[in-house]
Amino acid sequence: MKPLHIFKPGTHTAMSGARFDFSESDLAATVQAYDPALHEAPLVIGHPRHDAPAAGWVKSLSVSVHGLTAEAQQVDVAFAEQIAKGSYKKISASFYHPEAPNNPVPGVYYLRHVGFLGAQPPAVKGLRPIELADGEEGVIEFGDFSERITAGVFRRLREWLISQFDQDTADLVIPGWDVDNLAAEAHRAEQRPAFTEPSPSKTPEKPPVNEAERIALETENARLKTALETHQSTLRNAAAAKRHGNNLAFAETLVAAGKLLPKHTSALIAALDFAEAGDTPLEFGEGDQRKPVVEGLKAIFEDLPKQIEFAETASKDRKGDDDAPLDLEFAEKNTDPERLVLHNRATALAAKNNIPYESAVRQLVK
Template sequence: MASQAPTAPANAPAAAPADGAAALPGGIEIFRAGTHRDDAGNTHTFTRAQLQELADSYNAALREAPLTVGHPKDNLPAYGWVQRVFVNEAGNLAVDAHQVDAAFAEMVKAGRFKKRSASLYPPTAPHNPTPGKWYLRHVAFLGAQPPAVAGLKDISYSVADAAEAVTLDFSEAAGAPAPIPAQTQEPPMSDTDKAELEKLRAEAKASQDATAKLQADLQAANDAHAAAQAQVKSFAEKAAAERRASFVSFAEAEIKAGRLLPKDKNLAVATLETLAAGEQALSFSEGATTTQVTPLQMCAWLQGQMSSRTAVVQFGELAGGADAPAFDARGKSDEDIDQAARRYQAEHPSVSYAEALTQVTRFTA
């Protein structure tokens, strides 16, 4: 990948919040090109092009790098997050931070964490979100521990007005990293600083616990909702099955009473089921009165109309006479009954199909 310095606006340090709240300045240097030794004692050489590739591969939406104190193995607790990674005009890797804990920002501003150190995922690391490329894991702020990469600019704040934008003061000349003297060590943290740091860690832990509880409560609510939906579905299916059984029983009773032809059984059952499955009541007006009828009331009305009909099929004795048919309708199919009625109608042209049907469905006991 070709090395190309970003434009001036892209490298400009981020401005302080408009309300003057504590924050870190933009463009904090965290790494530089050259050969460096990691905490395990291994050396790595980074070119300007590799720094640019590392900056280009960073994606906060994919995996956001936290701001930490020291190099914790689990990246916790986080006192802020890296919003942007870029190569500044000096050729060093720099970051803009956001969502920074106010107390932590004040401690950095007071000079209690003057040094920074980058933690990187190697290209072959199992958890590297961009396999094959280096990726920023976290940015460590160091107090008593010196960083593995020397020569990075210290963070400085504008003292003109706390509400104005903060800037970085580039006081060191760019060049090869200076060797780290074996005796180099920052002054140990004071008891007050340790107490403030522990307070920050406790607050971070409390926030994590609260988030975990919210997630557990949300999961429990989702499970309860799913269980309620399943129960409602089960009740609806059971009610539908019971309604269908009652409609089938009703249709069979109407067939036995002669008010419904066997061939119309399935249609009658389907009609009643369709009415019962309706979701809205039917409204109609009679003068100044508005009446609503539910789907089940419609079914009851239709069943009442069917039960009050005159039998269309009469199973009984036929009075003796020349017109008494020899056809016995008992046990016959709808098709057999239909053919017998048409034959009777052909023999008696003045008789309607309904009358012929009545005649052929009568039998002698």
């Protein structure tokens, strides 16, 4: 196969809609950087999602005033026959952006692959074009951004909104019927002959949006943005309130079990709330052993021994009197006075309302 003219200097529009300026020095750097041992660019047919199967490989690159030329090797015989018959007359190239994470030689436009098109018109005119659309991060692709691709992008965005929020939010931002209409239009367009580039439309262009329409559009966009932000804030606040309630119940359980003093509940709840705040809760450990900090804190407090052991003896005359001190025998002599007061009040409240002792403690520490 003769050398292939795959690219030329100038300003070109990628499938993403972004415009890129390729100077002669950029293409010279691409030639200098190309090394099959690092990444051997394949020859592919059409618009594959991946670089397999390959119809051949790029052995080397060269540059001239006309642009970038590739020398091919190991070309499939059947593919070469199709080229000879004129089945594929257009060529285009795909490059790694200089800042792409997978670029074999960061800092330059590195050739990713060369593709051959049949009836589809090229993005870079003056070549035998190709477009590759696998969507890899940092890859610059040149081709026509069809309505089918547009419909697919909006459908995936709508599905993401449903998974992250709910269908009402998705309907507010991207109504489902709009996506369906766009997909239907793409299907109708694909039924038309596509062996030549479409001729310029004879339909007069729509007049520009007037000032009143512009203000109405901006107002509606602002309303939708505010509604979405309000919904997101409501979800975050609800999640935070639920976490706080769970942490409060956990602290009360520790108090009732004698493992946590009432005066320490606020600090523990605040620490648990902080560890779970934000989109990424705090974690500890390495690799597969990483765990949420909240789990570690709860495990520590659950494993603590009782801070105090007590038993009560109360006479019938003093039962139910909130202010009367009860006769207590504590396992520890130096008992926290605050803890003793809580115990007295909880015992009296339990007897007065005929409720479990633990429930009385929870009512008093709120």
